[in-house]
Each structure stands twice: as C-alpha cells, then as structure tokens.
C-alpha cells in the first residue's frame with residue numbers, strides 16, 4: 001500500500017480544505033493513490049470522460065494532476081502538437097512526469113508534453129497562446145473559479161474552446177442520492193483504508209458546493225467566453241461545459 005501522509009483527523013470536514021493552500025496540500029497527500037483509486041471507483045471509465053482536441057493543436061490542460069487528460073490530448077494533437085499540463089501540486093506533477101518518461105519509450109508523441117507548476121488563477125502564459133484548453137475535475141476544486149476562467153479566456157485564441165469536465169451537480173434528487181451513497185458508502189470507506197477519509201469526505205462536500213450546469217454556463221459568460229453550453233454525461237453523474245472564447 002502506497003505511503004500517504006496522514007492528516008489530522010481533528011480537522012472538521014466542513015472546514016477542511018477551504019483555502020487554496022489547504023487544497024494544494026490535500027492533493028499532494030492523495031497523489032500516491034490518486035490514479036489507483038479513480039480507476040477502482042469507476043472501473044477505469046473516468047478516462048472515457050476525458051477525450052478532446054485535434055492534430056497539431058497547442059493545448060493547455062489546467063489542473064492536470066497526474067496527467068490523465070494531458071496524455072489523451074498528447075495522442076490527439078500528435079508529434080506536431082504541444083500539450084502544456086499545469087497544476088499546483090508538486091507531487092502529482094512528479095507522478096505525471098514519471099508516467100511521461102515511462103510511456104515515451106513506447107509512444108513518441110508523449111514527448112510533446114511539458115509540465116508547469118503554477119496556479120490556475122495566475123497562468124504564466126501570454127495572451128492568445130492556445131488552440132484549446134481543458135480542465136478535468138479541476139474547476140470544482142479551485143477557490144476563485146471566476147478568476148481561473150478569466151485567465152483561460154486570456155490565454156485562449158479567439159474562437160477556440162475550453163472543455164470543463166467535472167461531477168454534475170444534478171437537479172435530479174435520484175442522481176444526487178446515487179452520487180452521495182456511492183461517495184459515502186463506497187468511496188470514503190475505501191479511501192479511509194489509505195488514511196484518506198477526510199480528503200475524500202472533502203470530495204463529497206466539494207460536489208455539494210459546486211455549481212449546476214446553468215450556473216456554470218453563466219459563470220463562463222461572465223468570465224468573458226462568448227458562448228457556453230453544458231452537457232450532462234455518464235447518466236447525469238458527470239458534466240461537460242464547452243465554452244467558446
């Protein structure tokens with residue numbers, strides 16, 4: 001079992017990880033088991049929800065974590081394209097870089113990925129730098145979501161698109177119940193075997209505090225995108241916002 005840093009159980013879940021620094025520490029602490037638990041909990045299908053981009057594009061993957069989306073984008077844009085994976089978790093970026101080194105031995109395209117340790121609310125790139133951007137399961141975890149979206153508007157080329165993949169804060173009581181039961185009775189108990197009970201209780205709370213599809217469309221327009229359309233996927237468990245710069 002991967003060694004993970006234990007967090008004081010004394011921190012109440014409701015108050016846990018409210019600030020950006022605490023969330024940065026949260027993801028650094030779950031890094032060693034992040035990929036394995038995601039695959040276990042969704043039988044790997046979370047990777048299907050993460051496909052996007054075209055040959056030759058220069059694409060930004062914001063909140064890239066261990067690089068799942070960045071690798072999928074790398075295959076899509078090919079050796080003539082470029083993928084920038086950005087995250088503020090040093091530990092998850094280290095895992096992404098290690099995965100890239102191993103995978104590059106069989107697929108040359110993965111050499112087109114570059115990793116940046118930075119904050120999504122202060123992107124270290126010039127205006128109109130990217131042909132597309134993605135943020136997979138990241139916007140929900142960002143404290144200042146509007147500022148992050150404003151930064152994505154700034155670094156995207158006019159007419160290009162942002163894909164935001166995350167949990168769907170469903171208006172269906174049934175889906176909310178299914179999500180809550182799976183998180184409370186499967187995800188959190190399994191995560192507690194790894195000493196990560198509070199980290200995964202945060203996940204549950206972060207979904208409750210997230211935005212609905214309509215609210216995400218409005219936030220994207222308020223941040224400066226010209227168009228925004230929200231799609232429910234995975235039976236309403238997940239959602240995909242597509243916004244045009």
Ligand SMILES: C/C(=C\Cc1cc(O)c2ccccc2c1O)CCC[C@H](C)CCC[C@H](C)CCCC(C)C
Pocket residue numbers: 030034037038041042045046137141178179180182183187199200202203234235237
């Ligand atoms: C990659 C996924 C979610 C992002 C995410 C994952 C984590 O492990 C976290 C841990 C701690 C804090 C935040 C996160 C986080 O934002 C998606 C898959 C992983 C989920 C843990 C699986 C949850 C299962 C769903 C409740 C139900 C799925 C239904 C589907 C139809 C199979």
Ligand SMILES: C[S@@+](CC[C@H](N)C(=O)[O-])C[C@H]1O[C@@H](n2cnc3c(N)ncnc32)[C@H](O)[C@@H]1O
Pocket residue numbers: 020023024027028050062063064065066067068069086087088089092118119120121135136137138141142143
């Ligand atoms: C649930 S993980 C998603 C990782 C990856 N996109 C995936 O699909 O598996 C959320 C990621 O967002 C990052 N994150 C949260 N807030 C951030 C911020 N303000 N700036 C940069 N990264 C951030 C965390 O470090 C973590 O790697």
